[in-house]
Amino acid sequence: MEKIKQGLGISRRNLMRGAAAVAGTAALGRAGGALAQSKGKIVVGTWGGDYARLLTKNIEDPILKAAGWEVIQDQAGDPQRRSKMQAERRLPRGTSDVQGLSALNIYQMHALGVTDKIDYSKLKNAKHILPSMKFEAGVGHIYSGKVAVYNANLVKTPPTSYADTLNPKHGSKLAIIDIQYQYTLVAAALAAGGGVTDMDGAKKLLLELRKAGCRIYPTNEAFAQGLAADEFEVGIMWKARTVQWQNKGINVKSVAPTEGTLAYTSGFVIPSNAPNKDGAYAYLDAMLEPSAQEAFAIDMGYNPTVDNANVAPDLNERIGFTPEQIKNLRNMDFGFMTDHDVELKEWWDKEFKA
Template structure:
């Protein structure tokens, strides 16, 4: 063996063997060693609080600590779905998995952009609730769309979507731009339409906008509007209400009389993911009881596994009564898939104009 090979990188063969022996000895004694890189996982996700909590509750404790490198690709889901479509013919895409809502997980699978999950690679899935286990993805957290309001500034607390989406509220009513799909569905139910008849809801929303209702770009900016009392009412996931209460914002919620539109966020794997094993490792990690419990505490969302332990007082705040659960409405994902582009176009060109 030449000196050049023996002394590659300035360390001769004897020193390499000594270093290897040292590492083996440390492991035998139970001493910590530097984790071997397991690979890189690129996660498409929303930014803000959700991205921060993914890192805190899933990535750091269950992936990074085991040698995985996790990179977040933070964008709104319309932009991320468009990017997936643009990359669909590439042998390898830019992300390994995508955080998406229930209808959007369904949509990208129907479009042939994502692959079926391999549940043999997900040992924690034995605890996944049947309603959260899909061929095309796995549910991470769930809640429902509810009226939210400032209890000190509201004479009559809204108990329905119709109460919350009242044009008489004027500029005290706020909407969230990224929630256009569920807002259109809720408005349709409030105005006597249905999930497949949005026209009454569109008319109601335009009346609210004409009366001065405000539009906020993100969930976080809507929360700031509540905190400053620029607005006093709107609709949002019940889970977010709990999160905002924890942050000291004076906000409350009620289950809507029409029945709450259920909301699920989960993960799907692009067909051209570079690291499919890493994507499965991430999904398995998100089902860890500790990760699920942390999201319940931090964000107020209900766990999607049956082995997470949620304190009774917290469950009272984030959960739903049996009658409210019985009235939960699962969105018509097929209708949303077929009409999403026109829903977004109407929202951008008419409602936001």
């Protein structure tokens, strides 16, 4: 019993010391001002891997956490995150404040009534957003473009357009990527002289390419392997990917097509039942800061979506587009592609690939 009393005495003394230490720390925190102020929690739905790591490195740690925000990432593939958003739609409070999606999925989620319209008056960086990256229900974070690419080991006269690239004359020296069927169909529509919804012209041209012997690679990675092995000469691909391949020693070059480059945009939306909408807008503004945009250009090879980011000329030459090419960036018709996606995929699988 005496040992127990002694033990309790020691515990009480330690407890008193600990309480004093906590009080001292709190006093220091009050003296430190902003360091002790917490603005709240922001939950970010995002892909994992390098993208999530770079969000932390370039946006969350240096800008948001430094300003007093707590940021928590909810990492998953976009199909899983979109399903979760839909499942939570009727709840008064969802579980995320912002979600990372492609431009097409930004459109689709808003059409389903899952996301808010963006109030651009709440973003101090709104005036710097490129017009093509300013969506009704989302804000573009980074972008690249679907460009003509060619194997510099084999091609002496580079293509200048989608029409030059998606041309039956190339035969088996032209490569197409299966998983990119949506953007390939739209590029083929432009190559055939139509608009972004001219699927009749696109299908006719693609069947001609197939008859001429064009190669079909299942994935972006398989396309890169074929390129490195000199299996083909030309194709279409994201410019950012070609930069990554160049960094790995593949002798590939790219050209912005004269028809206007199809843009691929990764951006963020605000769920309609986001629990912290002030935090959501803080996140959007932080991702648009020049420092964050410049860092993503260096780290990932994608272009800034604002006009006040300073990208070094040598890097911009590799990843970027001229002012005229930026003006000519084209988006697919997201509504059309959403409405016709099932039938287009069925045609691709059963007629084009057959």
